[in-house]
Amino acid sequence: MESVISCQHLTHYYGKRKIYEDLSFEVPQGRILGLLGKNGTGKTTTINILSGYLKPRSGVCRIFGQDIQTMDPSLRRRIGLLIEGHVQYQFMNIEQIEKFYARFYPNQWRRDAYYELMSKLKVAPKQMISRMSCGQRSQVALGLILAQNPDLLVLDDFSIGLDPGYRRLFVDYLREFVKAENKTVFLTSHIIQDMERLVDDCIIMDYGRILTQQPLQQILQTLHRYSATVPEGYEPQLSDAELYHPAAIRKHFEVYSFLPPDEVKQRLMKAGVPMQGELNSESLNLEDAFIGLTGKY
Amino acid sequence: MYYKEWIKTRWYLLLMFLSTSGFAGYCLLRLHRVIALKGIGHVWEIMLTHDVVFVDYLKYVPLVAGLLLAVVQFAPEMYHKCLKLTLHLPVSHLTVITQMLGFGVAIVLVCDILNFIILWSYMHQVLAYELWSRCLLTALPWYLAGLAAYLLAAWTILEPDWRRRVFNLLVSLLVIKIYFISDAPASYNGFLPYLSVFTLALLPLNWISIARFKEGKE
Numbered sequence: 001m002e003s004v005i006s007c008q009h010l011t012h013y014y015g016k017r018k019i020y021e022d023l024s025f026e027v028p029q030g031r032i033l034g035l036l037g038k039n040g041t042g043k044t045t046t047i048n049i050l051s052g053y054l055k056p057r058s059g060v061c062r063i064f065g066q067d068i069q070t071m072d073p074s075l076r077r078r079i080g081l082l083i084e085g086h087v088q089y090q091f092m093n094i095e096q097i098e099k100f101y102a103r104f105y106p107n108q109w110r111r112d113a114y115y116e117l118m119s120k121l122k123v124a125p126k127q128m129i130s131r132m133s134c135g136q137r138s139q140v141a142l143g144l145i146l147a148q149n150p151d152l153l154v155l156d157d158f159s160i161g162l163d164p165g166y167r168r169l170f171v172d173y174l175r176e177f178v179k180a181e182n183k184t185v186f187l188t189s190h191i192i193q194d195m196e197r198l199v200d201d202c203i204i205m206d207y208g209r210i211l212t213q214q215p216l217q218q219i220l221q222t223l224h225r226y227s228a229t230v231p232e233g234y235e236p237q238l239s240d241a242e243l244y245h246p247a248a249i250r251k252h253f254e255v256y257s258f259l260p261p262d263e264v265k266q267r268l269m270k271a272g273v274p275m276q277g278e279l280n281s282e283s284l285n286l287e288d289a290f291i292g293l294t295g296k297y
Numbered sequence: 298m299y300y301k302e303w304i305k306t307r308w309y310l311l312l313m314f315l316s317t318s319g320f321a322g323y324c325l326l327r328l329h330r331v332i333a334l335k336g337i338g339h340v341w342e343i344m345l346t347h348d349v350v351f352v353d354y355l356k357y358v359p360l361v362a363g364l365l366l367a368v369v370q371f372a373p374e375m376y377h378k379c380l381k382l383t384l385h386l387p388v389s390h391l392t393v394i395t396q397m398l399g400f401g402v403a404i405v406l407v408c409d410i411l412n413f414i415i416l417w418s419y420m421h422q423v424l425a426y427e428l429w430s431r432c433l434l435t436a437l438p439w440y441l442a443g444l445a446a447y448l449l450a451a452w453t454i455l456e457p458d459w460r461r462r463v464f465n466l467l468v469s470l471l472v473i474k475i476y477f478i479s480d481a482p483a484s485y486n487g488f489l490p491y492l493s494v495f496t497l498a499l500l501p502l503n504w505i506s507i508a509r510f511k512e513g514k515e
Contacts, residue, residue, distance in 0.1 A: 053381055054513030077387040087377045091305045100301050104386050 002029045004152050004184040005050065010059035012045055019045050020208045023059070027201075032178060032185040034195040034216075036290055037205030043188040044084060047156040050186065051081050063152065077105055080150035084157045086138040090130035094118055094140065097129065098147070105148050114147035117173065135166035142170055146177055153178070155187035159194050167191065171198050196286040204293050211293050216286065223289045225282045226264050227254040228275040238271050245295045246273075256284075256292030298393065301383075302370060302400040309369040310404060313362050317408055320358045321415040324351055328420070337423060344428050350482045352416065352436045359412075359443025360473070363405055367450030370401055375454055380510060394507050398451060398500060405447050409440045435482040437489060441496045442476035448499040449473065455506035458514045465506075472499070 005027035012019045019042040027033045037043050048054035049061055052068045061068045066075055089097055102109045118125075121136050129140060138158070145153060153174075159167050171194050178185055189195050195202070196216070203213045212219065230253040236246040238255070243264065246255040253273065257264050261281045268275060284292065328351045331340055343349045374380040383397075384390055413433060420429035449469035456462045476492070479485065485492060 048513055051381065051385065053378075053384070053511060055511075073389045074387050076385055079385075081381070081385045083378065083381055085377055087379055087382065089301065089305075089373070089379060089382065090376065091373055092301075096304055100304075103300075104388070 003027060004029050005061070005063055005186055007046075007050070007061040008059055010046075010049065010056050010061065012042070012049070012054070012056045018208055020205075023210060025203055025210065025213055027184060027186050029184050030182045031200045032175075032187070032198055033201045033203065034199035035186070035188045035203050035205065036192065036195065037188075038207075038294055039190075041205040041207055043205065044156060047084075047154060047186075047188060050154055051079075077108065077148075078151040080145040080148050080153040082141055082145060082153070082155040082158055085160060086134065086141040086158075088129050088137060088141055088144070090128070093126050093128050094123065095125050097140065097144065101144055101148065108149050110147045110149050113149070114143040117143040117146065120169075134161035135163060138162055138166055138170055142173060146173070149181070151183060153183060153185045153187070155185065155189075157188050157190060159189045159191040167194055174198065192287040192290055193285075202286070204290060206294055219289050220284065220286065222258045223256060223284055223292060224258075224261070224264075225254055225256050225284055225288065225292060226261070226268075227252060227280045227282070228268075228273070229253070229277050230274055231276070234274060236273065238268075238273070240267055240271065243267060244293050256289075298386075298388075298396040299400055302397060305373060306366065306369050306404070309366065313366060313404075314408055314411065317358055317362050317412050318415055320355055321412045324354050325416065325419045327351055327354075328423070332423060341424070341428065344424075344431070348482050350432045350435045352432050355412070355436055356439050356477075359405075359409065359440045360446045360476075362408065363443035363445070363447035364450050366401055366404060367447045367454060370397070371451050371454040380455070384507075384511065390507060390511065391504065394503055398448070398503055401447055401451065402444065402500070405444050409443065412440070431483050434486055434489070435484075438476050438485045438492060441489075441492055442473060445476060445496045445499055446473060448496070448502065452499070452502040452506055455503060455510065457506070457510045461509070461514070 003026040005025075007026070008024050010023040011021045023042075023046075035043050035046060045054060049056050050063070050068065052071065055069060063071065064075060064078060066072060089100075092100065098111065098114050102111065117139055121139055123132065123136060129137060132140065138161075158170060158174075162170065174185070175198055177183065187195075187199070199216050201213065201215050202219055204211045229251050230248055232251050234248050234253065236248055236253065236255075238246045242257055242259055244256040246253070248254075253275070255264070255268070259267070261279060265279045268279065328340065331351075344351075374383060383393055386393060413436075416433060416436070417429065420432060424432075446469075449465075449472060453462055453465040453469055456465050
């Protein structure tokens with residue numbers, strides 16, 4: 001499948017602080033890819049590099065085959081960008097902002113898509129964006145992206161500041177649009193439940209590296225939480241890279257892994273974990289999977 | 298692009314045109330009062346012997362007007378990094394910033410010309426060519442300072458790194474000082490062509506700020 005986004009060997013530092021090194025990933029055409037990571041792992045940095053507002057120390061990012069740093073300006077017609085916090089021109093009203101953007105996207109602008117979404121907001125057409133709630137602003141930003149009708153959507157923390165109703169409205173509208181029109185999406189969000197409803201593929205980042213990049217369903221089917229009873233006071237000292245974040249609280253021991261139960265049991269026994277009774281295996285939702293891979297701390 | 302700039306600045310533009318015109322009108326009112334009270338001969342005499350130009354109230358007006366225009370035009374762009382939206386438009390970044398600055402420069406120039414027309418329209422009726430041109434040429438560096446203040450303020454506001462912003466501010470203050478070195482009427486006359494070119498040469502400074510914004514300097 002053709003890649004819409006291709007980032008190769010990205011390395012970036014803020015001063016002397018390493019954000020990540022040698023990061024590579026691709027986003028195939030027609031897929032919704034969610035970038036998950038704890039605060040400070042480089043999600044917004046990645047979005048900034050992708051949208052051309054940050055020059056990485058090394059590495060290259062290509063969108064539609066063109067290097068972002070030297071991209072033909074007209075190619076930005078094919079990219080919809082949602083900035084963290086649903087930032088829009090505060091000094092404009094609903095009508096003015098539509099009129100402004102429409103001129104930049106001749107032959108592709110869908111005025112009806114914008115006003116269809118605006119009709120759901122209980123605001124007057126002349127209402128200034130500065131006087132809108134964050135939820136209402138998110139709908140304006142989404143409406144503008146739908147009207148732009150881009151081939152690629154880059155969304156930075158789209159759920160920030162939204163109440164559950166607006167988040168659901170945003171996710172449902174976005175998913176409907178993207179799937180019906182075979183669009184590609186690269187997004188981040190700190191609300192993982194939203195990601196679960198929306199994304200096809202996941203990249204889970206830890207400090208300085210990618211922990212995993214897989215289709216969401218594959219993660220949910222293969223990653224399990226394994227638990228067992230252990231003697232009180234036991235402190236796990238495992239160094240197996242495929243057993244994530246082993247922890248014991250009183251008599252309850254747990255560990256996360258993509259490996260099958262038998263394999264995990266064998267490795268735990270080999271590592272000398274004093275299991276009492278059976279090793280239990282649980283399927284996970286995305287939030288549990290995320291915590292399992294990145295740890296609670 | 299011009300539509301956005303217009304929406305953003307239109308109320309300030311009204312205020313700017315009214316207030317600068319008001320100051321120009323006030324200068325003429327002072328001149329008119331002196332003529333009415335002491336006669337035109339007295340006016341000519343004090344202009345020739347005491348270096349009175351009757352436009353001294355305008356000295357810092359264009360400076361403040363240009364500075365505020367830059368704030369009104371560019372501060373909203375930097376609010377929550379809204380400039381990212383502008384730079385994401387499918388137009389080259391050089392075109393975007395040149396159009397934005399072009400709008401501001403055009404506004405400042407139109408405002409300046411309007412002020413000069415107001416001053417000239419009365420002065421040329423009561424003063425000799427040598428005297429009214431002396432008044433206008435005395436005011437010209439102050440109007441160029443207004444244009445410089447606009448460009449330098451834009452350069453400072455668009456700069457993404459606050460430390461560099463402080464540096465830009467200090468450099469701007471030094472540059473602005475050039476326009477106010479001498480208080481003597483018409484003392485800049487021989488220097489005005491160079492000062493005009495110098496003022497317009499400040500424009501590309503803004504491209505540096507935009508390039509730094511794009512590189513993610515913070």
